[in-house]
Amino acid sequence: MASVREFGRTLVGPLGAPAGHLETFIEVPFMLGEKRVFPDGLIRSRRGSKSWTALVEVKTGTNQLASEQLENYLDVAREHGFQAVISISNEIPPAPGLHPTTVDRRKLRKVELHHWSWTEVVTQAVMQKEFRGVADPDQAWILGELIRYLEHPRSGALSFEDMGGSWVGVREAVASGTLRANDKGVSDVAARFDALIRFACLQLGRRLGTEVTPALSRQEVADPGLRNAALVGALVSDGVMRASIRIPNAVSPLLVEADLRGSRVICSFDIDAPKEGRATTRVNWLIRQLKDSPDSVRVESFAARSRTGSAELLRVVRETPAKLISDPSKEIKSFRVAQIHPMGAKRGTGRGAFVDSVLAAIDGTYGDVGQRLKSWSAAPPRLRSTDEVEVDTTVEADLPSAAFSSQDEDIAISVE
Known part of the structure; x- marks a missing residue:
């Protein structure tokens, strides 16, 4: 961070650090009462009279952050007038701005607590090097070495690899129809699903070179408990967990639906009809955009003032577009384009695993469908030339004419 200026600024800028000289230190000792504590790192950014300092706590592999340790560093930061404490681990919060570890909120009155997952750090490094750019060639090489190190399996910077110890029990209870909202582990599975979606956003954003984020409502961002409760409720009632992903310039958020009863993952985009x-004509407009998409893609049409729609596979619609028109007298307002993928059952990663099946479904649907769809826009009105104007000589001369000269009462029209 100190060696590659653009990378350091990318990480600490959103936390409120001034855009100045960045200094970094490791294992700086501090006294907290009668004991000595050693935060893993310290970051200081200075510009003019402004100074911003943060303590850093790092975990690698499967090691998790400890509330007591973070609270100690929050106390140290408050005593020394530091602005923040930053944690780095493989724990992925369900949404940006949330912290995976619960701490005493009273300790956050004067010091902010932030979290970076290792996936987020790698994503920012790749985006800085490959898309935003690094001015100095030596600094670009250093950042490339950081990326190469963090992507190595032995670095301890892991990807999302586990749905947790409660996954199998919850999945079996959903299949048997016996799951209840207060069952042990349901809330944890819902939280891990949101973390998986957040990981998928970071992974897809790294490949696209843009910021991909979960699409959450303001209420869900303000109160994560509402989002968790909604996931648990849908899991109990329908056996389904749903999430939306916001991709810049896509026609709509990508809707992800993990159906545990049907053992399938459904990913879809909604698009307004012309x-x-x-x-x-409206159906053909959509088909042309999907000319390279797989035949197994499902297309639904929705008419105005109708609660139901028509659905067919793309291969059928290509041959007979009228299959999507249930009532010719009603106007088609929108379409939904979906792909259905098999869902893995295992809690971890690898062949037949839930995590990999969801990641593959998201990437596959965006590649096959999402990146091909463009919103309809009306063509601008076109000026007509005088050669295009037709004058009907069979009508009386005093009838209105489309010719430009008829707009001027002082000009007489002579018809031979």
Whole structure:
């Protein structure tokens, strides 16, 4: 961070650090009462009279952050007038801005607590080097070495690899229809699903070179408990966990639906139909955009003032577009384009695992469908030339004419 200026600024800028000279230190000792504590790192950014300092706590592998340790560092930061404590681990919070570890909120009155997952650190490094750029060639090489190190299996910077110890029990209870909202582990599975979606966003964003984020409502961002409760409720009632992913310039958020009863993952995009043209014209407009998509893609159409829609596989719609038109008298308002993928059952990663099946479904649907869809826009009105204007000589001369000269009362029209 200190050696590659652009990378350091990318990480600490959103936390409120001034855009100045960055200094970094490791294992700086501090006295807390009668005991000595050693935060893993310290970051200081200075610009003019402004100074911003943060303590850093790091965990690698499967090691998890400890509340007591973080609270100690929050106390040290408060005593020394530091602005923040930053934790880095493989724990992925369900949404940006949330922390995976619960601490005493009273200790956050004067010091902020932030968290970076190792996946987020790698993502920011790749995006800085490959997409935003590094001005100095030597610094670019250093950042490349950091990426190469963190991506090595032995670095301790792991990806999302486990749905937790409660996954199997919850999955079996969903299949048998016996799951209840207060059962042990249901809330943990819901939280891990949101963390998996957050990991998928970081992974997809790294490949696209842009920021991909979970699509959450303001209420869910303000109160994560609401989001968890909604996931648990859908899991109990329908055996389904749903999430939305916001991708810049995509026609809509990508809806991800993990159906534990049907053992499938459904990913879909919604797109508004053109506002002009016949129903068949609107269907053909969509088909042209999906000319390279797999035949197994499912297409649904929704008509105005109708609660139900028509659905067919893309291979059928290509041959007979009218299959998506249930009532020719009703205007088609929107479409939904979906892909259905098999869902893995294992809690970890690898062949037949839930985590890998969800990641593959998200990447596959965006590649096959999402990146091909573009919103409809009306063509701008076109000026007509005088050669295009037709004058009907069979009508009386005093009837209105489309010719430009008819707009001027002082000009007489002579018809031979």
